[in-house]
Amino acid sequence: MRPILMKGHERPLTFLKYNRDGDLLFSCAKDHNPTVWFADNGERLGTYRGHNGAVWTCDVSRDSARLITGSADQTAKLWDVQSGLQLYTFNFDSPARSVDFSVGDKLAVITTDPFMELPSAIHVKRIANDPSQQIGESVLLIKGPQGRINRAIWGPLNTTIISAGEDAVIRIWDSETGKLLQESDKESGHKKTVTSLAKSADDSHFLTGSLDKSARLWDTRSLTLIKTYVTERPVNAVTMSPLLDHVVIGGGQDASAVTTTDHRAGKFEAKFFDKILQEEIGGVKGHFGPINALAFNPDGKRCIHCSSPPFCVAS
Numbered sequence: 001m002r003p004i005l006m007k008g009h010e011r012p013l014t015f016l017k018y019n020r021d022g023d024l025l026f027s028c029a030k031d032h033n034p035t036v037w038f039a040d041n042g043e044r045l046g047t048y049r050g051h052n053g054a055v056w057t058c059d060v061s062r063d064s065a066r067l068i069t070g071s072a073d074q075t076a077k078l079w080d081v082q083s084g085l086q087l088y089t090f091n092f093d094s095p096a097r098s099v100d101f102s103v104g105d106k107l108a109v110i111t112t113d114p115f116m117e118l119p120s121a122i123h124v125k126r127i128a129n130d131p132s133q134q135i136g137e138s139v140l141l142i143k144g145p146q147g148r149i150n151r152a153i154w155g156p157l158n159t160t161i162i163s164a165g166e167d168a169v170i171r172i173w174d175s176e177t178g179k180l181l182q183e184s185d186k187e188s189g190h191k192k193t194v195t196s197l198a199k200s201a202d203d204s205h206f207l208t209g210s211l212d213k214s215a216r217l218w219d220t221r222s223l224t225l226i227k228t229y230v231t232e233r234p235v236n237a238v239t240m241s242p243l244l245d246h247v248v249i250g251g252g253q254d255a256s257a258v259t260t261t262d263h264r265a266g267k268f269e270a271k272f273f274d275k276i277l278q279e280e281i282g283g284v285k286g287h288f289g290p291i292n293a294l295a296f297n298p299d300g301k302r303c304i305h306c307s308s309p310p311f312c313v314a315s
Helices: none
Strands: 004-006 013-018 024-029 035-038 044-047 055-060 066-071 075-080 086-091 096-101 107-112 121-126 138-143 149-154 160-165 171-174 180-183 194-199 205-210 214-219 225-230 235-240 246-251 270-274 280-284 291-296 303-307 311-314
Touching (some): 024 055, 024 291, 107 149, 149 194, 205 235, 205 246, 214 235, 214 246
Parallel strands (some): 013 055, 013 291, 055 096, 096 149, 194 235, 235 291
Antiparallel strands (some): 004 311, 024 035, 055 066, 066 096, 075 086, 096 107, 107 121, 121 138, 149 160, 160 171, 171 180, 205 214, 235 246, 246 270, 303 311
């Protein structure tokens, strides 16, 4: 196995996303410029220029025609993947933290951070087939809990929205009415901020990572805790193999946050766990900073992990 090293961003990376076919990789970073790469060889194809703040997340449509990005500049933008043109800008009163296309790409869920007197919020936007017909009004607005919502994704068949963030509680919302349907149990749930959330290929379960040094596997419909994976450092990113029963966890703390007593916190390694047995089965070293983003190629044969300083390793 020969890893591919990708360098291109000037600031720490924040998020990674493969397209459905697995031939393109999209990366977000604090340098304001989302970037697209050839997944096979790591060649940089281009950047999407227009944001004026850190870009936190992105998602790509099923046909790889459109990209949506959420940024600290209080906007979410729609892009034409091939040309790099901005198609539309959704403006908010606070930073846009998380974005996710629905199945069918007719809707997008966007979360915004608490800011000044504003609480966190979940916005559902309708995505027009013709960009010239796109409007900015929300189909649904859900006022979120106290603290930031770090991730929100669509549940099975777009009937629900799953969110998680700083208050460590995972919530499932009705995507039609905005009604809160379920909350994770505080006893079995995370104890600190949930940093990341990843769905299985069939949407039947999802994985969360937290600063409480664990990742947890949940049933999507019942929100029952299935498995727990314990590591020795805060978890910043999680992903699951679409091919094998493998869970990958990445994290670590910046050098400024590592105390002399917690000498293990500075370890920067992507760790592989057996999804069923919950045992650590391997790891990939080579990073010199915390791992902030992870993604599996849809073919299940390659996993990519990115860190700060900003570079990616495909293994």
